[in-house]
Amino acid sequence: MARSISQRRKTINTVLAWSLGLLIFFPILWTILTSFKTEGDAIAYPPKFLFFDWTLENYAIVQERSNYMRYLWNSVIIAGGSTLLGILVAVPAAWSMAFVPSRRTKDILMWMLSTKMLPAVGVLYPIYLLFIKLGLLDTRTGLVIVLMLINLPIIVWMLYTYFKEIPAEILEAARMDGAGLKDEILHVLTPMAIPGIASTILLNFILAWNEAFWTLNLTAAQAGTLTAFIASYSSPEGLFYAKLSAASTMAIAPILILGWFSQKQLVRGLTFGAVK
């Protein structure tokens, strides 16, 4: 009896969740489907869902027009570099905030977050002038630094909340055993913190990947990322739905695939101290 009720509930849950999931995913699915249509089919009425002449033409056109691999590589380097650099800076800071808190810890955290609230366009000229002085315009190094700084507050905060969940008793036990600060971090904390660090890396990689203001405004021919790639398709002449879809699919596919493979990691660590 109880079993059949739970079976029925499970069925209802499944149907409901799948419908909602597909509804949320639909815009992406539709974009991917459209990228395989001819421009005519893309705006056909009534809309064609699956039964149309599948074509790779749009991808060929997009590939011919722009050097996709260079944009992709730049995106990988810049998103990856800024995330790793950010982690290097943030781990010690978050560690000390979590385990040696002072009265000002919370204020410092909040202040760090508040630096994210300055609208980017408001500081475009200052940063641009600074980049000219430092010779960082259109370099991947420059963007790695900027994106690292932009996301640093989120990284610190995420790690801080994660570290705080590690029971202090474990550390004390390690200290009793005579472990130094280095051992404490390397052999006790780090293994425990790996899931948290992993999901922090993932989240920041995604945020850096999708950053579209600085990556567009501080680059020219050398360091342009996929956001610059998209900016050359955003309103071309003529019928453009299918080509736009192809370019969009190419821009989001790498990060989507990465996200899917790592979603378990992402879910496990994405708590921001929300779980106690």
Next chain:
Amino acid sequence: MKMTLRALLGASVSLALAGGVMAETITIATVNNGDMIRMQGYTDDFTAKTGHTVEWVTLEENVLRERVTTDITTKGGQFDIMTIGMYETPIWGKNGWLVPLNDLSADYDAADILPAMAGGLSYDGTLYAAPFYGESSMVMYRTDLMQKAGLTMPEAPTWAFIREAAAKMTDRANDINGICLRGKAGWGEGGAFITAMSNSFGARWFDENWKPTFDSEAWANTVNFFKGMMDESGPAGYATNGFNENLSLFQQGKCGMWIDATVAASFVTNPADSTVADRVGFALAPDNGLGKRSNWLWAWALAIPAGTQKEAAAKQFIEWATSKDYIELVAAKEGWANVPPGARTSLYQNPEYQKVPFAKMTLDSILSADPTQPTVDPVPYVGIQFAAIPEFAGIATDVSQEFSNAYAGQQTVEEALAKAQALATEAMEAAGY
């Protein structure tokens, strides 16, 4: 490794050129229009001829404008050539930010550039940017629908005729809108259209004392006429339609008429993209009998920022890209209908090009536009669909947003004009006029 390879390659090419300039790599910022995309495809021809290589930065129009403006005003030096328009060129030229193009080679034949284009791309008589292609605006209409409506399009229609024809061609049941026009916010979108249109209604942006004149009757007539006609015969949601949206609608056969850039003629008559390619006619942009038509004048041109280290190579590129030879190269490979139009007089004297259906009307439209005397009443500025002062882009974006709100019915035309007047006055006072 890569570097040495490139250096070696460069060295061998420059040796091959025997005494030519060193091979360089130039960076060019350009807009993602069809003609520019085509030009990128021919870069190899330029490299073969000069040994220089090219890095392209292709961006959507608005992004491009922001990007190059930031770079030139801060002297960032990211680009060796920038693609700019008639609005930027005189302002930048005046500030000394561009390399004068008055020493181009004799082969290039600078005198062949259409005078209207050369005029709009010069400051104080010096050419600062070479037109890659030029455009005016004109009426494109469906010959079959016009016939069905029992009307004949005159070569130079009036606004009254256009409105009447639009109403008669409209067939909502079959998804046909009599007329499609730009209503989208942005000074280069709906702002450009309504400004050019206002000239034919006797309106102007500023009077001789730089006072905005949105409180004038002529402006009220312009915007009311536009909104009235579009509400009667325009497509749903026209307040968000710009060039691309309208092009797409016209190609799908959903517009009876479309008044827009002359370059669109080659897209709507191209059977590969357009379902109505064989049924398109052309006419001059309408007027009201006041002596000014509603067509604009624009050129996408190539300019060299002052201070670039690669000025010689950049000049070579400009001479290549805007030359007669380049036009012939494109004509030979893709047909005359696809060459960049509106830049050179000789193109319109070419008997082959004269066979292209829209060639004559494009030239007539360009010739009937005069940026130095754009309006019925005198004005202190140059430019038809814009006023070539630094403040214009900002003001016109605000103003066009107010107009779009009125098209959408969120405020009346009178409210929009009053707000436009206040915004423009505020900005002009701030700028010290």
Next chain:
Amino acid sequence: MATKASRSAARLMMAPAVILLLGWMLVPLVMTLWFSFRTYLPLRGGDQGFAGFDNYVRFVTSSAFWPAIGATLTIVLGALIITIVLGVLLALLLDQPMWGQGIVRILVIAPFFVMPTVSGLVWKNMFLDSVNGLFAQVARMFGATPVEWIIDQPFASLILIVSWQWLPFATLILLTAIQSLDREQLEAAEMDGATAWKRFWHIILPHLSRAITVVLLIETIFLLSIFAEIKMTTAGAFGTKTLTYLIYQRVLESQNIGLGSAGGVYAIILANIVAIFLMRIVGKNLDR
């Protein structure tokens, strides 16, 4: 028990992050403040001298200022409410036993990976467009008149797009929180005859309050500065010009750096008001 040594070591370890962020904040901030007191017009040759408080007065007295604040708050609040309410419901559902849970979770997270520019473009052209958009086509199939979404419902359209992008984030965090709930407590309540609603209201929701606060804080930070979605859909028309968008227009369209910088300072002030307000709630919740 932190020793003196570990305290100073802690300071040392915090130093790089703090110094970097301090620099990142101070350098642009000082430059913004400097520019905001200058008449700085790049197209007129750059710095034209001291402007006093002119830029500040002009920015705040502009007829566009208060509507921009209103538009900003509307979009931020709208998206926050939708993502949190739907996020809680979705998280509750995803926590239930079902077939293919992993795949559903993947489907739900996907929008988070889409760049704002792409999602603005795709939504505007392929869904909301009143002629060729899918919504209009579906409406026509049922014989209804298509809604002109971006024109008639500009805020609803924008909130829809932004919520779609941020719902995955909210759902993920809330789901992690729900999964840490004490199951025995719930079962005991069920035994005692507590209805589903009562269990939700008295046990689940209080348990989620921390997670909700976190979502609130992080999303607010990102939502205050949304830009690409507006640019791609309404281009600032129909009353959707937010403070960020207004500053963008002043800096890049009007090329008035002084005025734009003053706007930037106002934006910092607004952000800090919101931050203090949030800290009141968040701080309390996080301390618990």
